[in-house]
Amino acid sequence: MALTDVAPIVTARLRHPDSHTLERYLATGGYAGLRRALRMEPEQVAEEVNAASLLGRGGAGFPAGRKWSMLRKAPVRYLVVNGDESEPATFKDHLLIERDPHGIIEGTLIAAYANQVAQAFIYVRGEFALGLERMQTALNEAYENGAVGRDIFGSGFSVDIVVHPGAGAYICGEETALLESLEGKRGFPRIKPPYFPAAIGLYGEPTIVNNTETMANLPWIIQHGGHAFAALGEGSSTGTRLFALSGHVRRPGNYELEMAKTTFRDLIFAPVLGGGIRGGRQLKAFIPGGASAPWFGPDKVDLPLDQDAVGKAGSMLGSGSVIVMDDQTCVVRAAWRIVRFFYRESCGQCTPCREGSGWVEKVVRRIEEGSGREEDLDLLLDMCDNISPGLSWPPQQTTICVLGPSIPSSIVWAIRMFRDEFLVHIKEGACPYG
Amino acid sequence: MARLSAETMAQARELMSLYPDSRSALVPICHLAQAEEGWLSPEAMEEIAELMGLAPAEVLGTASFYEMLRTEPVGRYMVSVCTNIACLLNGAYELVEHAEERLGISVGATTPDSMFSLEEAECIADCDRAPCLQVNHRFFGSVSDERFDNLVEDLASGRLEHDVPPHGVLCRVRRQGGLAVPAEQVRAERAEADRAREERAAAAQAEKS
Ligand SMILES: Cc1cc2nc3c(=O)[nH]c(=O)nc-3n(C[C@H](O)[C@H](O)[C@H](O)COP(=O)(O)O)c2cc1C
Numbered sequence A: 001m002a003l004t005d006v007a008p009i010v011t012a013r014l015r016h017p018d019s020h021t022l023e024r025y026l027a028t029g030g031y032a033g034l035r036r037a038l039r040m041e042p043e044q045v046a047e048e049v050n051a052a053s054l055l056g057r058g059g060a061g062f063p064a065g066r067k068w069s070m071l072r073k074a075p076v077r078y079l080v081v082n083g084d085e086s087e088p089a090t091f092k093d094h095l096l097i098e099r100d101p102h103g104i105i106e107g108t109l110i111a112a113y114a115n116q117v118a119q120a121f122i123y124v125r126g127e128f129a130l131g132l133e134r135m136q137t138a139l140n141e142a143y144e145n146g147a148v149g150r151d152i153f154g155s156g157f158s159v160d161i162v163v164h165p166g167a168g169a170y171i172c173g174e175e176t177a178l179l180e181s182l183e184g185k186r187g188f189p190r191i192k193p194p195y196f197p198a199a200i201g202l203y204g205e206p207t208i209v210n211n212t213e214t215m216a217n218l219p220w221i222i223q224h225g226g227h228a229f230a231a232l233g234e235g236s237s238t239g240t241r242l243f244a245l246s247g248h249v250r251r252p253g254n255y256e257l258e259m260a261k262t263t264f265r266d267l268i269f270a271p272v273l274g275g276g277i278r279g280g281r282q283l284k285a286f287i288p289g290g291a292s293a294p295w296f297g298p299d300k301v302d303l304p305l306d307q308d309a310v311g312k313a314g315s316m317l318g319s320g321s322v323i324v325m326d327d328q329t330c331v332v333r334a335a336w337r338i339v340r341f342f343y344r345e346s347c348g349q350c351t352p353c354r355e356g357s358g359w360v361e362k363v364v365r366r367i368e369e370g371s372g373r374e375e376d377l378d379l380l381l382d383m384c385d386n387i388s389p390g391l392s393w394p395p396q397q398t399t400i401c402v403l404g405p406s407i408p409s410s411i412v413w414a415i416r417m418f419r420d421e422f423l424v425h426i427k428e429g430a431c432p433y434g
Numbered sequence B: 001m002a003r004l005s006a007e008t009m010a011q012a013r014e015l016m017s018l019y020p021d022s023r024s025a026l027v028p029i030c031h032l033a034q035a036e037e038g039w040l041s042p043e044a045m046e047e048i049a050e051l052m053g054l055a056p057a058e059v060l061g062t063a064s065f066y067e068m069l070r071t072e073p074v075g076r077y078m079v080s081v082c083t084n085i086a087c088l089l090n091g092a093y094e095l096v097e098h099a100e101e102r103l104g105i106s107v108g109a110t111t112p113d114s115m116f117s118l119e120e121a122e123c124i125a126d127c128d129r130a131p132c133l134q135v136n137h138r139f140f141g142s143v144s145d146e147r148f149d150n151l152v153e154d155l156a157s158g159r160l161e162h163d164v165p166p167h168g169v170l171c172r173v174r175r176q177g178g179l180a181v182p183a184e185q186v187r188a189e190r191a192e193a194d195r196a197r198e199e200r201a202a203a204a205q206a207e208k209s
């Protein structure tokens, strides 16, 4: 099997318990990518990243090189690293922030040099107290080591990095909300257009926003070349990627796998990966890319972990988190909990999102608690259709950001796949699984 | 009137100097202020407003948006049990029930001795150790009922003093190092470097043709 053939890229040094220290980082080849990058022209560095076709690891999967090229001619620019990870069941950036902060800093410095940015920010989710301490410690070490600050490694290039703590708000992971938050305001997403960060970003200036894991790949890409990275994976899904596996599997955890070479079946069932469903039970359903993604049934388990393949099959690889539900799972309750999350985290700017999420949550809760009516199912689909017309994938958007159209995913697909189970709840007034 | 300590004020000024626009330091400064009393009192917010040249309502407006910034007092230990999808599938609500029983309070409340507060949290990105929780944003994973009881005892007896500082204390590592020159100077130098690079590229182009 192609599961373990490929050497890991972003988790390479995590087998060392002290992987977060500068000492271990340097002993395992740390900052060599940055030194190499500084000997190249910035355009060449960007070209390597382009050649790697590195897709952003934050959820939308936009090629990093292409994003950067939009900024080539702009005057003042900022680089913002998105470490706000709060998509339910996603826990890969958390791992990297705590266990390899220098890797993120080195990647950030490479991106800053490639784009000639003098000021970068690493926005770390506020709840990551240990992560914030590790990141700030690593940054202090990096300053002392001459890797960041004035004239880094004697290259003539100067750059400053600030570690910025969030304070608990899922929506601040959305890039324009993140910029508002970084400006000291409430985390309200901005309207795109015109507020594409690359055009009008932080303080109104052109800004690059990239995910933490996206940054963590850069040292390897510069060391080994963009083509070596692109040689891994298949088609547009290049390199390796961290997959966060959770739910009813024997071995939940983060697994770094070559893109597109592994299937969901491998991830969930292979003994060295998920190890199969716990307690000898069967697979009922899984969510392939974070709580915002439409659900898949066991019939989709042989799909590869490939962005395009999953997209064509009607869902998304999203944040790379896979949630597994066994045959004893109450899907009504599972779908309810996901909708409740969006209801709690809606920023409230758009009516379909603010009101819609609340109504959908109420009706699903009613069914879950045993006082639902048969008409509720059509009512739910109708309400969801108001939030995202057509209930198709990719979804139609009537709101400022895509949190809105994420609300229907769990409900609509749960009803489509398990209508019978919803009806049992309604008719018997109770859950068949107790 | 509660007053923020001189130390906190000095750190707050340092934070303001890090950003092109000092307002960006508002949330980090709220965290600092919260570390003093465990929450953001109206007096603390007023003082932050004064320091930053903002209206008190602007400080409250921002602070009230964020879950972690508390505009009402909470216990010394805020126990946040995740009940989101991966934890739900692994018994999170049963753990919440147990927590309510053990602490003798329901979700949203604080014990009479102000030692513990209990809340339901959204996914805290520790899903492979579900069900999991945070105490003052320090992680505890794979929490059984028994482990929960032990944790509560350890906290109450002060055995976890270092691992779990009182509510509000977030990052205990201070920033050291920095650019040491104003960002404008760096930008001017960069413009010069840009020009030099363009000249090099033009020269290379000319050589080719
Ligand atoms: C509601 C919402 C939440 C998001 N949360 C995150 C997040 O926690 N981390 C992240 O990197 N991107 C998140 N994103 C995606 C960002 O908007 C942005 O696309 C990403 O940070 C870009 O980085 P990348 O190109 O490297 O993937 C979120 C988007 C939405 C709509």
Ligand code: SF4
Binding pocket: A171, A188, A189, A345, A346, A347, A348, A349, A350, A351, A353, A354, A399, A400, A401, A402, A403, A404, A405
């Ligand atoms: S879709 Fe929801 S979260 Fe996004 S801006 Fe509108 S109200 Fe806010």
Ligand code: FES
Binding pocket: A088, A089, A090, B082, B083, B084, B085, B086, B087, B088, B122, B123, B124, B125, B126, B127, B130, B132
């Ligand atoms: S769902 Fe509980 S930590 Fe992620």
